[in-house]
Amino acid sequence: MKENYFTELDLIEPIQRVLREKNFTIPTPIQMGGIPIVLEGRDLIGCAQTGSGKTAAFALPILQNLSKNQSNPVRRSTRALVLAPTRELAVQISESFSLFGSHLRLRHAVVYGGVSRRSQIEKLERGVDILVATPGRLLDLMEDAKIVLGLAKVLVIDEADRMLDMGFIPDIKRIIAALPGIRQTLFFSATMPPAITGLAGNILHEPQHIEIASNVHTTPQIDQKVLFVDRNNKKALLIKLLADENVRRALVFTRTKYMAKDLSRQLVRQRVRSDDLHGDKTQAARQQALNSFHKGRIQVLVATDIASRGIDVDNISHVINYELPYEPENYIHRIGRTGRAGKKGTALSFCEASEVGYLRQIEKVIKQQLPVWETQPFHSHSAAACSSSAKHRSSSSSARYAGSSGRKRSRSKKRYGSYI
Known part of the structure; x- marks a missing residue:
């Protein structure tokens, strides 16, 4: 298959120069398909996972279009608005605009809560x-007339499904x-549930559609395994894994901020x-943790799902699900942090007996059964037995419903279909 290059896209020299300086040569599918559409000024719906390169897919053409129609921004206004669900993602998007626009004379700003408004x-x-x-900080500034949006020519809504999850749609x-x-x-948006589809239909005009398949289905570079382990052995197993020299940079996920704080403290003691x-940290502390992880000053970042979208750190060798997520789609977002840009990655998921139901839901969503690492030193036969029992019950239920009216089967498809 023929490879495409950024030089084939109709990007102006100041942007091409940055791409050469940073050795960005081959655009991702969302970039190759999206950049020409945005350059033409058309509306776009991009359905792609985190790590697909979608930030550059809108940042590069927005920078170009604004620079070609250069004008001095009006006081307390903006020409383009980008909405992001979390502070971390907003900062990273802002940094991308700063990088790609380094040879252009454009002004940009980033605003988010948790810090002083003054600057x-x-x-x-x-x-x-x-x-x-x-959204929250922007509305706060709008109410105080510190920003007026009446002159904005471009709106970007990034990670719309995450906005829905966090209750931002009214905002x-x-x-x-x-x-x-x-x-x-x-x-x-990474997924298109009905509420998001409805929102898009109301605010876009004759949009072009680009859909990039999930990394789970298209990235064989991610080696996925499940490790059955008793709850009281999880920490010992994690420490054993982290001692391996191949675990160079690991992102470890927990379900709660309390577990994230406790686990990180125990790792430091070791x-x-x-x-x-996690959400309890100040913005400065969160940014410091991300910077330390990005620069390699720490080996491990323990995070809640608030960070499963928006962490943009290269060369994460391992994602470790210390606790399986409540929502199966979050598994996809979590493991998408590794195995990027054609590199190999490893995703290891701990599963105690009480989490077997979460594991079954994940396997339904990703349409594959995760291989079991039976030789790891803390393998739990009881948790594995629970998994086998749950799998048998699931198969029996499927067989029963296949011969009935099909109503239960159709409900199951509705529950998972929007995430595949």
Whole structure:
């Protein structure tokens, strides 16, 4: 199959120069398909997982279009607005605009909660070309007339399904009501549940659609395994795994912030370079943890699912699910942090007896059975037996419903279909 290159896209020289300097040569599928559409000024729906390169798919053409129509931003206004669900993702998107626009004379700002408003207001006072924002802080600034959206020409909604999960859709609608009716709208989501499909239908005009298959189905570079283990042996197993020299940079997921904090502290006591990332941390502390992980000062970052989207750190060798997620789709988002850009990655999932139901749901969503690492030193035969029993019950139920009216089977498809 013929490879495509950034040089084939109609990008201006200042942007091409940055791509050469950073050795970005081959665009991802979402970039190859999305950049021409955005350059033409058309609306776009991009359905792609985190790690697919979607930030560059909208950042590069937005920078180009704004630079070609250069004008001084009006005081307390923006020409382009990008909405992100979390502070971490907003910062990373802002950094991408800064990088790709380093040879352009455009002003951008990022606003998010959890920090003082003063410096953010000062940047907005002169007006900006591009504003990256979380919904809550943006509404706060709008209510105080620190930012007016009536001149915005472009709206980007990133990770719309995450916005839905976090209850931001009413805020998004309030923000959209303050924008001009004639604008370009770019809409990105990893999944398209009915509420998100409905929102997109109401705010986009004749959009082009690009769908990139999930990394789970298209990235054989991720070696996935399940490790059956009793709850009281999980920490010992984790420490044993982290001692392996092949585990160079590991992202460890827990379900709660309390477990993330406790586990990170225990790893530090075992002289494992570790930090944690969760909602209780101040923005400064969260950014410091991310920077330490990015620069290799720590080996392990223990995170809750708030970080399963938006962490943009290269060369993560291992994702370890210390606790399986409540929602099976979060498994896809978690493991998508490794095995990126054609590199190999490993995803290890601990499973105690009480988590077997979560494991079965995950396997339904990804349409494959995870191989079991039976030779690991803390293998739990009882948890494995629970898994086998659950699998047998599931098969028996499927056989029963296959011969009935089919109503239960159709409900099951509805529950999982939007995530596949």
